[in-house]
Amino acid sequence: MKRAELIAQIEKKKSVLCVGLDTDIKRIPKHLLNESDPIFSFNKAIIDATVEYSVAYKPNIAFYESLGDKGWSALNKTINYLNRTYPNVFTIADAKRGDIGNTSKMYAEAFFETMNFDSVTVAPYMGVDSVRPFLAFEDKWVILLALTSNAGAYDFQLMENENGEALFESVLKKAQKWATPEQLMFVLGATKTEFLERVRKAAPNSFFLIPGVGAQGGSLESVLRNATNEDYGVLVNSTRGIIYQSSGEDFAQKAGAAARELQKQMAAILF
Amino acid sequence: MKRAELIAQIEKKKSVLCVGLDTDIKRIPKHLLNESDPIFSFNKAIIDATVEYSVAYKPNIAFYESLGDKGWSALNKTINYLNRTYPNVFTIADAKRGDIGNTSKMYAEAFFETMNFDSVTVAPYMGVDSVRPFLAFEDKWVILLALTSNAGAYDFQLMENENGEALFESVLKKAQKWATPEQLMFVLGATKTEFLERVRKAAPNSFFLIPGVGAQGGSLESVLRNATNEDYGVLVNSTRGIIYQSSGEDFAQKAGAAARELQKQMAAILF
Numbered sequence: 237m238k239r240a241e242l243i244a245q246i247e248k249k250k251s252v253l254c255v256g257l258d259t260d261i262k263r264i265p266k267h268l269l270n271e272s273d274p275i276f277s278f279n280k281a282i283i284d285a286t287v288e289y290s291v292a293y294k295p296n297i298a299f300y301e302s303l304g305d306k307g308w309s310a311l312n313k314t315i316n317y318l319n320r321t322y323p324n325v326f327t328i329a330d331a332k333r334g335d336i337g338n339t340s341k342m343y344a345e346a347f348f349e350t351m352n353f354d355s356v357t358v359a360p361y362m363g364v365d366s367v368r369p370f371l372a373f374e375d376k377w378v379i380l381l382a383l384t385s386n387a388g389a390y391d392f393q394l395m396e397n398e399n400g401e402a403l404f405e406s407v408l409k410k411a412q413k414w415a416t417p418e419q420l421m422f423v424l425g426a427t428k429t430e431f432l433e434r435v436r437k438a439a440p441n442s443f444f445l446i447p448g449v450g451a452q453g454g455s456l457e458s459v460l461r462n463a464t465n466e467d468y469g470v471l472v473n474s475t476r477g478i479i480y481q482s483s484g485e486d487f488a489q490k491a492g493a494a495a496r497e498l499q500k501q502m503a504a505i506l507f
Numbered sequence: 508m509k510r511a512e513l514i515a516q517i518e519k520k521k522s523v524l525c526v527g528l529d530t531d532i533k534r535i536p537k538h539l540l541n542e543s544d545p546i547f548s549f550n551k552a553i554i555d556a557t558v559e560y561s562v563a564y565k566p567n568i569a570f571y572e573s574l575g576d577k578g579w580s581a582l583n584k585t586i587n588y589l590n591r592t593y594p595n596v597f598t599i600a601d602a603k604r605g606d607i608g609n610t611s612k613m614y615a616e617a618f619f620e621t622m623n624f625d626s627v628t629v630a631p632y633m634g635v636d637s638v639r640p641f642l643a644f645e646d647k648w649v650i651l652l653a654l655t656s657n658a659g660a661y662d663f664q665l666m667e668n669e670n671g672e673a674l675f676e677s678v679l680k681k682a683q684k685w686a687t688p689e690q691l692m693f694v695l696g697a698t699k700t701e702f703l704e705r706v707r708k709a710a711p712n713s714f715f716l717i718p719g720v721g722a723q724g725g726s727l728e729s730v731l732r733n734a735t736n737e738d739y740g741v742l743v744n745s746t747r748g749i750i751y752q753s754s755g756e757d758f759a760q761k762a763g764a765a766a767r768e769l770q771k772q773m774a775a776i777l778f
Contacts, residue, residue, distance in 0.1 A: 302621060332604065332606050332630070343573070362657055365657050381632055386634065396668060
């Protein structure tokens with residue numbers, strides 16, 4: 237997907253919402269366990285109920301990988317369903333991959349060809365040749381980890397060099413030489429409130445994928461006031477705040493209501 | 508597997524060789540393409556031909572993931588074959604995973620439970636809570652990226668803080684507080700010759716997984732002279748130097764000969 241198409245969807249839906257599909261077989265409503273593919277049934281119902289309010293979907297690959305063959309099959313069905321039914325939605329494989337060049341190329345083929353995701357999250361530790369193979373695919377995106385939402389972000393990402401530049405700033409700076417904002421986004425945790433403006437300053441034109449609103453404690457308002465740019469420039473992810481609102485027959489309806497509520501808050505501030 | 512068992516295998520085989528199973532459907536001998544599962548047939552033949560000289564096997568997960576269902580099925584058969592036929596061999600899922608806690612837990616389940624690997628490679632960028640869930644499994648190992656073999660290692664891993672400590676040294680230092688050398692190894696690229704002693708000094712008791720000998724240009728002798736410790740302390744990986752020695756019917760025989768040659772060089776220096 238091109239950047240202009242993503243922005244058009246944001247304007248159409250008045251939303252920067254991304255729904256995380258961290259679908260856990262132990263947490264989905266019990267009545268779905270009778271279905272032939274409970275994970276896909278859950279995802280499909282969640283997508284259908286939230287797509288009016290959401291511009292992006294982000295399956296968390298770990299949750300599928302942990303189920304082996306069945307998980308990969310459910311993931312395949314989910315991305316195929318999204319591509320077929322809602323082709324204007326932006327899709328994110330949250331995989332946090334990254335390896336030496338010939339190996340990153342294989343991961344890129346997995347997520348961009350074998351499956352047809354628009355983007356994949358990538359870890360920066362191994363540097364440019366671990367990222368570049370993902371950039372070789374037209375209209376496909378790398379979403380590079382910069383400052384993550386978890387507590388462990390403080391272990392290395394804030395380490396400063398002699399010029400006072402933190403590791404996450406070096407990542408932002410170098411990576412913008414590797415690709416344009418038409419193909420490269422960054423992960424910025426909503427929980428890192430005190431850094432939102434600093435990150436925006438370091439990457440003024442880039443889109444940020446922002447997890448950490450809701451269960452992890454980040455503030456939506458603070459993100460929308462401090463991390464956006466004139467192209468909106470953010471995709472705000474919510475997972476547990478949407479997909480696990482009910483364990484009954486009404487789980488999808490409740491997910492839809494939660495997505496609508498977030499979309500309303502977004503529209504009130506952004507539009 | 509326990510550290511003592513790994514050391515016992517090293518002494519028995521007089522080898523610290525790890526064979527990388529980066530099995531690429533485009534590179535395996537053509538006659539295997541008639542088999543029902545060419546990837547597994549290739550792996551099985553390579554394992555059988557090299558196991559006398561090798562203490563560890565390292566499937567590179569990207570190569571399997573890029574093939575979708577078929578790849579995961581071949582990977583499953585490979586790890587099951589290793590566990591059943593050669594239970595004393597140390598197995599490494601080269602996956603470079605790492606995410607927030609609840610997600611890393613899912614990856615740990617994927618590689619330690621759904622599949623029964625002894626170890627998984629993990630990227631350190633997201634810090635302690637991205638690593639800890641992998642450490643909750645008894646006799647299972649984390650192999651944390653420290654200084655990698657690729658050119659991109661120079662982008663961030665050598666960045667120094669105000670005390671002159673490089674990022675890879677911070678990773679080595681902090682991570683040793685998270686786990687003992689009974690459960691934690693580090694990745695150290697053989698190509699980073701000038702840093703081998705410095706890394707050994709920073710983690711005197713740890714095992715290192717050392718890729719980069721052969722196709723990537725690292726020197727086996729330099730690794731064995733500068734990065735070992737009194738427990739040997741290294742697993743030296745070779746992939747392209749072993750598994751793609753021939754594209755004919757004799758591919759396994761040639762792989763066995765290449766592994767034996769490396770084992771001889773190792774024995775001459777270490778024993």
